[in-house]
Amino acid sequence: AETGKAGNWFINVLAQIVPAEMSWVSMYWLFAAASLIMIFIIISIAFPKVDLIDEEKVGSRATYYSLFKSKIVILYFLGIFAYVGVEQGISYWMSKFLQIYHGFDYETTGAAAVGNFWGFMTIGGIIGLVLLKIMDSKLVLRLFSSLAIVSLAIALYGSANTSLYAFQICGIFLSVMYPIILSLALNSVSEHHGSFAGILMTGIMGGAVVQLLIGFLSDLTSLRTGMLLNFVALLFVFSISVWAKPIIKNKTINFKKSKN
Numbered sequence: 001a002e003t004g005k006a007g008n009w010f011i012n013v014l015a016q017i018v019p020a021e022m023s024w025v026s027m028y029w030l031f032a033a034a035s036l037i038m039i040f041i042i043i044s045i046a047f048p049k050v051d052l053i054d055e056e057k058v059g060s061r062a063t064y065y066s067l068f069k070s071k072i073v074i075l076y077f078l079g080i081f082a083y084v085g086v087e088q089g090i091s092y093w094m095s096k097f098l099q100i101y102h103g104f105d106y107e108t109t110g111a112a113a114v115g116n117f118w119g120f121m122t123i124g125g126i127i128g129l130v131l132l133k134i135m136d137s138k139l140v141l142r143l144f145s146s147l148a149i150v151s152l153a154i155a156l157y158g159s160a161n162t163s164l165y166a167f168q169i170c171g172i173f174l175s176v177m178y179p180i181i182l183s184l185a186l187n188s189v190s191e192h193h194g195s196f197a198g199i200l201m202t203g204i205m206g207g208a209v210v211q212l213l214i215g216f217l218s219d220l221t222s223l224r225t226g227m228l229l230n231f232v233a234l235l236f237v238f239s240i241s242v243w244a245k246p247i248i249k250n251k252t253i254n255f256k257k258s259k260n
Contacts, residue, residue, distance in 0.1 A: 063195050073199060076185035079240050080203030082233035083177045085210025089230045090174070091117055091151065092211045099221055102160035113164055117171040124175030125194040137250045141180045142241035146233075148173035149234050156224055177237055187246040206233075 017029065052210055067073045094117065123142075131140050148170055155166035185200055186193050195212025210233060218226035 008030060008035070046075055051226075052182070063101065063192050065085075069190060070189075072188055073196060075240075076181065076188070077203045079181045079185070079237060080178070080200050081205070081209075082236040083174075083181055084204045086148075086204035086230045086233035087174055087178075088207035089210045089214050089227065089233065090167065090170055093214055093223065093227055094155070095214055097225035097227065098157075098164060098167070100223055102163055104160070104164065109164070113168050116168040120168055120171030121175045124172035125179075127172065128176030128179075132180075132250055133253050135252060137180050137184060137246075138244055139240045140176060141184075142238060144173045144176050145234055145238040145241065148177075149231060149238070151235065152230055156227060181237070181240060182242045183248050183250070186242065187248055190247065 022183050081089075091114055095106040095114055098104040098110050098113060099106040104113075128140060128144070131143075135143075151170045151173055152191075155163045155170065158166055182200060186196060189196055210229060214223075214226040214229050216226075217229060
């Protein structure tokens with residue numbers, strides 16, 4: 001009973017600060033509260049001091065300059081750029097697409113589809129972890145990027161219900177791309193991993209750039225045409241599974257029994 005009263009109190013507080021017609025804003029307040037709690041917990045815990053080795057530390061200007069002269073560094077930066085771009089390009093525009101082309105309400109059906117998309121991202125991540133134990137990471141990336149391309153094509157050109165579910169399923173196939181690209185990248189150079197990781201992290205700007213380009217192309221043509229830009233990003237991600245040359249391959253389970 002006390003728990004119920006506390007829950008009702010919290011809901012009443014949210015109701016006073018969130019407009020009735022914008023109930024989804026309450027999620028941001030929940031995230032903010034959770035973040036504050038996490039900050040308090042982290043500050044309260046005495047973590048042991050971590051001494052970074054040289055290759056894990058942020059390098060000098062000369063180090064970054066030498067990295068930027070490497071073609072492989074630029075390609076992997078574009079890989080992260082492309083992945084985050086397509087992730088946001090689909091999740092941001094899918095509800096609008098479903099409204100324009102299939103008449104789904106973006107505040108109900110569209111919003112639920114976006115939520116399911118992110119839920120499938122979690123499920124896909126678990127599937128990816130299992131597959132990486134039995135398959136080479138390049139093969140997993142190739143498989144999932146191919147299926148993402150197929151799923152997106154069905155979403156853009158399929159019937160109403162087909163499109164609704166295909167957009168959501170894209171989340172499964174996108175889920176493994178970020179960790180695999182990141183691990184392949186860091187496993188492709190022998191030094192300056194800390195500086196290289198910093199360069200890779202700046203690639204998340206693709207999430208802002210790609211969705212803006214989709215909007216720009218949509219204004220000039222149509223939203224379906226604008227969302228074709230996602231295929232460009234996915235094809236680049238697919239290409240990584242072809243040209244990547246990691247120093248060490250991910251360890252997989254060997255099911256072949258040794259002969260006595």
